[in-house]
Amino acid sequence: MFGGASNLAEGVDKAFVFIFTISFIFIIGLTLLMIYILIRYRRSKVKEAMQFSGSIKLEILWTIIPLILVLFMFYYGWVGFAPMREVPDDAMRIRTIGRMWEWEFDYGQGKLSKVLVIPVNKPIRLDLVSEDVNHSLFIPAFRVKEDVVPGYDNWLWFTPLYTGEYEIMCTEYCGLLHYDMVTRARVVEQDEFEEWLENLEATGLVPDHPGLAVLKKNGCMACHSLDGAKLVGPTFKNLYNSQKTVLVGREESVILADDDYIKRAIYQPNDEIVKGYSRGLMNSYEKLITPAEIQLIIEYLKTLNGE
């Protein structure tokens, strides 16, 4: 539980221990006191209740003592938190992109990775960018979390202390596959990191097919895969000019996924639903994608056939 895999973990865990200890003592103590009172003053034994109704001294006492205790708790919380906002100047900066429903780490020069690979014992600063809705980057082992809010330059930092693999999860609800917006942080030795970065393909530098760019801009790949994987919607692989069984209302029919169908599927996505997929998950993109852009998409889909 208290692995302490980053420099920030100790401060957080100290606050945990302090607050939990005091809480535990109070909860147990007051519960035992309550049980004692219930037994000691049960009606079968005590017929006549005492008739007192207050004590200023006690009220002051149990205002002051809890006040002091909670101020200590606040202080521990603050002290553990303060270093999270004091990032060293030499921290390695990694642009971190959250989109529905994946993480992407941008190491510069077009080098993109879906897994966060970082060198051990080096301060890392993640600059959080959202491409659509709110997300939140959470690495439990490092005790760090910060929301990824569109339009805000949020960031977090930490220094990983041990090599190993750690979970990264999205903790701000972001829609259908929120639970699947999970990846890993791999902490490695400095030289291993350098080697990995060296060999990382600079996929970000190759300009996208103009049709793919349209798909990316509209977030289509959140639901439609390019590699044949079944997501929320049908895959784009081998889609163009294929036979599809669709449901119109409840009627089944077989259609050809030609230019015209693809246009209909983008503008009236709920009229003809490919069998096995749900209605109502996709909005019409009539106002967002122009007919010319659809033509680009179709050209791109053609490249996904027969690989």
Add this chain to the structure above:
Amino acid sequence: MSKNEKYSHESYLEYQGKYKGIWGWLFSTDHKRIGLLYLYSIAFFFVVAAILGLLIRIELIAPGPTIMDAQTYNGLFTVHGIIMIFIVVIPGLGAVFGNFFLPIMIGAKDVAFPRLNLLSWYIFILGAILAVASQFAGGGAPDTGWTFYVPYSSTSSTNVIFALTAAFILGFSSILTGINFIVTIHRLRAPGMGWFKMPLFPWSLYATAWIQVLATPIVGITLLMVIAERVLQIGFFDPALGGDPLLFQHLFWIYSHPAVYIMILPAMGVVTEIFPTFSQKPVFGYGAIVISSIAIAAVGYFVWGHHMFTTGISYWSRWFFSFLTFIVAIPSAIKVFNWISTMYGGSIDLKTPLLYAISFIFLFMIGGFTGLTLGALATNVHLHDTSFVVAHFHYIIFGGMGFAFFAGIHYWYPKMYGRMYNIKLANIAWGVLFTGFNVLYFPLFIIGIQGMPRRYFDYLEQFHTGHFISTIGAIILIIGIFMMLFNLIYYRHRGAVAPSNPWKGVTLEWQIESPPTHENFEEIPEIKTPPYLFKKES
């Protein structure tokens, strides 16, 4: 007294007004009948949302899809949240017991505006129906979570507008009830009942009513802004339209944090009535309890930022919101100490209402203390949006407000219906409920600390044990709920006739018939003594 014997007076249940039968209820302006209308509608929605909650838990019994797909799951936790928060918990105690007992406890014949009171119920029902309809109509159940965070809520293709409108309408019901209670308390107290001779449940309703009146309009306008954003594409919150997503969160929590106190203050008020009665002893620290209610209502306005510690708000706003969060913990602590001291030295009769009331203290303490780790900045970073938060607020809202509601219904049931439920069965149901509750929610603390995020349809293997135990707890809990409901429904007509003062209470509601007459008091009483005086003055 035999079981079939009936009370001899004409109670509000038999009273014939202008309308007969069901219309005598639907058009009644009697605060007691309206209280019961609320009770039945809220109980119905509670059961619906509890079953939705059970389905969520069953889905989470094992990793991977179990009984539903992700979209259904997201819709379920959203509608569970909307119904529980806006329809059950926020109106709950105030609308049911506040309506029924506020006028009686201050020696009035009705609330200040009886017709407005009935209108509030109709508005409530309209909003409630709309909220449930949102689950079925059009694009499918809303899937934004009850918090409606923008930009997701401005882009989701589901029925978000329905749900937002429902919450907006329910807000009006809340505001109108608040106004009604404030005026009632100011104007209709019995002669001689000064502010500090008023019982503590009315006091808690008074503090709550001010939050309802002052805070609810903010969420109303915020929800309208989201609708405007979706329909008219005006960029308030969505950065794609030039808006600010954090502005939404600020506006939302400026209401929704005080809303937590709308839920919990009346709950504190209910148990404050129960401890003196079952200990036969004046409440300990009357003044301290009044002041702490007002302090909670006041300071509660300034802590909303603790819902946003990880959103990127500035360093010093995090500092201040954390600091004030710890300050607002103090009045709650003071109340706990006073309740326990009220029992100390008493002659304690451990009947069902007191069982619920002491378990309220226990669960509320766990909820409160775990709230401290959420209020501290360092620990919040780790726990924010994990299942630790889910456990924390269920301990506060269900363990607090819910158990106080159960305490209240078992306390006032004989007064409301003139019949007594089966006390043995009620105690057993309490035991099942209490056990199920802890088995359900406690494991969520643990997996939360381990890093289990909330609102996850699927999870990693290391969280399996915790989720499994939790689901078992949910099943136990639902059994307890149905046992309790059965008891209350079955003995409504079959229970022994209840005397007018079965618990030997001293507040005004115990000085009139069970069930009360249409006008509560034949003669408005004159108040000469403080509210919790158990020994006759010599």
